[in-house]
Amino acid sequence: xxxxxxxxxxxxxxxxxxxxxxxxxxxxxxxxxxxxxxxxxxxxxxxxxxxxxxxxxxxxxxxxxxxxxxxxxxxxxxxxxxxxxxxxxxxxxxxxxxxxxxxxxxxxxxxxxxxxxxxxxxxxxxxxxxxxxxxxxxxxxxxxxxxxxxxxxxxxxxxxxxxxxxxxxxxxxxxxxxxxxxxxxxxxxxxxxxxxxxxxxxxxxxxxxxxxxxxxxxxxxxxxxxxxxxxxxxxxxxxxxxxxxxxxxxxxxxxxxxxxxxxxxxxxxxxxxxxxxxxxxxxxxxxxxxxxxxxxxxxxxxxxxxxxxxxxxxxxxxxxxxxxxxxxxxxxxxxxxxxxxxxxxxxxxxxxxxxxxxxxxxxxxxxxxxxxxxxxxxxxxxxxx
Amino acid sequence: xxxxxxxxxxxxxxxxxxxxxxxxxxxxxxxxxxxxxxxxxxxxxxxxxxxxxxxxxxxxxxxxxxxxxxxxxxxxxxxxxxxxxxxxxxxxxxxxxxxxxxxxxxxxxxxxxxxxxxxxxxxxxxxxxxxxxxxxxxxxxxxxxxxxxxxxxxxxxxxxxxxxxxxxxxxxxxxxxxxxxxxxxxxxxxxxxxxxxxxxxxxxxxxxxxxxxxxxxxxxxxxxxxxxxxxxxxxxxxxxxxxxxxxxxxxxxxxxxxxxxxxxxxxxxxxxxxxxxxxxxxxxxxxxxxxxxxxxxxxxxxxxxxxxxxxxxxxxxxxxxxxxxxxxxxxxxxxxxxxxxxxxxxxxxxxxxxxxxxxxxxxxxxxxxxxxxxxxxxxxxxxxx
Numbered sequence: 010x011x012x013x014x015x016x017x018x019x020x021x022x023x024x025x026x027x028x029x030x031x032x033x034x035x036x037x038x039x040x041x042x043x044x045x046x047x048x049x050x051x052x053x054x055x056x057x058x059x060x061x062x063x064x065x066x067x068x069x070x071x072x073x074x075x076x077x078x079x080x081x082x083x084x085x086x087x088x089x090x091x092x093x094x095x096x097x098x099x100x101x102x103x104x105x106x107x108x109x110x111x112x113x114x115x116x117x118x119x120x121x122x123x124x125x126x127x128x129x130x131x132x133x134x135x136x137x138x139x140x141x142x143x144x145x146x147x148x149x150x151x152x153x154x155x156x157x158x159x160x161x162x163x164x165x166x167x168x169x170x171x172x173x174x175x176x177x178x179x180x181x182x183x184x185x186x187x188x189x190x191x192x193x194x195x196x197x198x199x200x201x202x203x204x205x206x207x208x209x210x211x212x213x214x215x216x217x218x219x220x221x222x223x224x225x226x227x228x229x230x231x232x233x234x235x236x237x238x239x240x241x242x243x244x245x246x247x248x249x250x251x252x253x254x255x256x257x258x259x260x261x262x263x264x265x266x267x268x269x270x271x272x273x274x275x276x277x278x279x280x281x282x283x284x285x286x287x288x289x290x291x292x293x294x295x296x297x298x299x300x301x302x303x304x305x306x307x308x309x310x311x312x313x314x315x316x317x318x319x320x321x322x323x324x325x326x327x328x329x330x331x332x333x334x335x336x337x338x339x340x341x342x343x344x345x346x347x348x349x350x351x352x353x354x355x356x357x358x359x360x361x362x363x364x365x366x367x368x369x370x371x372x373x374x375x376x377x378x379x380x381x382x383x384x385x386x387x388x389x390x391x392x393x394x
Numbered sequence: 395x396x397x398x399x400x401x402x403x404x405x406x407x408x409x410x411x412x413x414x415x416x417x418x419x420x421x422x423x424x425x426x427x428x429x430x431x432x433x434x435x436x437x438x439x440x441x442x443x444x445x446x447x448x449x450x451x452x453x454x455x456x457x458x459x460x461x462x463x464x465x466x467x468x469x470x471x472x473x474x475x476x477x478x479x480x481x482x483x484x485x486x487x488x489x490x491x492x493x494x495x496x497x498x499x500x501x502x503x504x505x506x507x508x509x510x511x512x513x514x515x516x517x518x519x520x521x522x523x524x525x526x527x528x529x530x531x532x533x534x535x536x537x538x539x540x541x542x543x544x545x546x547x548x549x550x551x552x553x554x555x556x557x558x559x560x561x562x563x564x565x566x567x568x569x570x571x572x573x574x575x576x577x578x579x580x581x582x583x584x585x586x587x588x589x590x591x592x593x594x595x596x597x598x599x600x601x602x603x604x605x606x607x608x609x610x611x612x613x614x615x616x617x618x619x620x621x622x623x624x625x626x627x628x629x630x631x632x633x634x635x636x637x638x639x640x641x642x643x644x645x646x647x648x649x650x651x652x653x654x655x656x657x658x659x660x661x662x663x664x665x666x667x668x669x670x671x672x673x674x675x676x677x678x679x680x681x682x683x684x685x686x687x688x689x690x691x692x693x694x695x696x697x698x699x700x701x702x703x704x705x706x707x708x709x710x711x712x713x714x715x716x717x718x719x720x721x722x723x724x725x726x727x728x729x730x731x732x733x734x735x736x737x738x739x740x741x742x743x744x745x746x747x748x749x750x751x752x753x754x755x756x757x758x759x760x761x762x763x764x765x766x767x768x769x770x771x772x773x774x775x776x777x778x779x
Binding site for chain 2: 160197
């Protein structure tokens with residue numbers, strides 16, 4: 010009933026759990042103090058690796074001790090969550106992170122050192138239980154997907170490619186007008202064969218559908234992916250694997266605004282708060298294909314003409330909101346945006362206070378995006394690294 | 395390059411455009427006043443049809459006249475949008491509604507009756523152009539999907555079923571751990587064969603993935619669908635077709651709260667503001683499988699025991715927010731919620747001020763939902779019509 014890929018993944022995760030927590034059990038048997046050493050997931054312990062162009066966790070660890078009044082609750086939470094996940098792995102279950110919150114939520118009644126009856130909740134909010142899951146991810150060196158924990162996924166894909174998922178072989182070029190919705194556990198996908206020149210990731214689902222329907226991926230031999238907004242972990246991991254294992258260049262297409270840049274940044278570098286996952290989820294060589302500020306305004310230094318005329322800019326540009334300006338000022342400080350081209354882009358945005366939706370290119374014709382803009386930008390290498 | 399289904403759909407839509415607007419052209423040639431009669435999309439012209447259990451547009455029409463200073467702008471907008479869509483149909487284009495907004499947005503410069511130069515924008519916001527698209531839908535009796543206009547879609551499906559979409563035949567039971575993402579134009583899908591007892595629609599994508607992964611649809615022969623939150627038009631139309639053409643009963647599973655009820659209501663009756671689409675998109679026989687208030691608190695009148703113990707309720711129930719209470723008081727006034735069972739449900743909610751997430755059932759075991767709750771409720775017919 011369960012796929013071979015899932016059974017194999019469970020076996021592997023169970024072994025890693027067993028090895029790690031067996032050490033804890035041994036230390037208890039040896040009458041040592043029960044403790045867990047967990048890599049710190051703090052901003053201070055987040056390092057941008059210049060050579061690999063990745064956000065990584067540093068070497069700092071925290072020690073979670075059972076016999077420390079400040080730490081005992083967190084120690085208990087970590088063990089409780091580990092037990093629930095371990096049992097789920099054993100019992101062929103597929104919890105979601107919210108399931109795990111509810112599964113573990115209860116009240117512990119106990120007597121304190123003065124004999125008074127006291128009550129303590131295991132956790133009160135999902136924020137707490139999610140944080141414990143993250144601790145387990147770094148403690149075990151296992152992503153939650155590898156523990157068969159599921160979550161909401163929005164990513165879709167089509168292209169000349171066959172994959173094995175579960176026990177099925179799926180031809181991603183035979184999806185009709187629909188698409189293949191990427192699974193929660195993209196590490197379990199096997200790439201069987203592929204005939205593609207590059208990967209094009211589209212921020213907006215409706216634009217993805219349009220490029221799909223118009224046959225863009227057939228004509229240009231492209232693996233077409235949408236993140237449907239802010240990308241989830243599975244979409245990021247899937248894109249990274251296409252890049253790393255199949256050596257396909259990855260282009261990201263978003264609106265021309267700080268929100269679009271951030272989507273690009275999450276694909277490329279990872280999210281700052283979850284740096285421990287970047288090593289597996291980020292695609293450091295991803296390229297921002299557009300829409301760029303110099304697409305809108307041109308770049309006289311490089312002799313680049315804008316795609317929009319003065320009149321078109323007047324009609325289709327949207328005035329940046331204070332929140333956009335604030336976001337841009339944050340982004341310009343990120344190390345990976347401190348390249349000549351990105352600084353030019355962001356400064357152009359801050360000067361013009363202008364943003365543009367990808368759909369505004371439809372004003373130049375409903376096929377402009379597919380027939381001219383994207384293929385031309387790729388042909389003349391007009392992207393930003 | 396384009397699928398046969400798309401070419402056929404274009405031809406049909408073009409003919410309907412031609413027939414309707416040809417009459418307008420003829421009236422102009424005959425020196426009659428150019429006008430369009432459009433069914434009114436107002437709340438006052440929205441009727442709940444008790445026998446068909448559907449929200450429908452009434453018989454009122456508005457007349458949009460070119461030679462009326464109050465109407466001229468709207469008349470121009472309607473014709474402009476009709477022209478853009480007609481050309482898109484002719485040119486094998488697939489616009490999104492946002493594309494159409496940008497494609498038509500421009501400034502008309504003209505001289506007024508006193509010879510002064512004046513400027514008028516075709517439209518300023520997408521709200522305006524969307525409203526014009528809706529007018530065209532009711533004027534032509536064509537849903538926008540039938541005009542090959544695309545939009546963001548979130549719906550996914552798996553099950554023992556083969557469909558034809560575009561020129562591909564797709565086996566929805568061979569999607570591996572992933573799923574089939576439903577196309578924007580579900581009327582173009584052909585159902586080839588199906589082996590299913592019922593359709594189960596899940597509000598939450600992560601819960602859908604869990605039931606999929608655990609093999610629920612294989613064991614119970616179910617077409618499993620998720621709307622991933624508030625359902626979009628394509629998912630609603632797809633579910634309706636499964637119900638109408640394949641005679642499959644449809645069950646909707648949501649959180650126990652007014653937001654979940656509203657999702658059910660949109661599937662069953664349609665949305666109040668877009669009643670003209672209900673006739674095609676709603677599934678009047680859809681059943682609410684849960685989570686119901688009587689699942690949580692029991693129903694002494696019927697001898698129904700609650701699924702949750704007193705202690706479980708204490709831990710897992712979420713206190714209703716003022717917005718939930720307000721929503722519930724609105725919903726209780728909808729005609730289609732004025733059945734004995736729904737009034738009991740909503741009053742129980744208003745008394746207890748309690749809501750519950752579907753994932754809270756995981757507290758009873760990570761397989762409780764799949765192994766006990768859903769199959770049992772269907773077996774004993776414990777749903778609400």
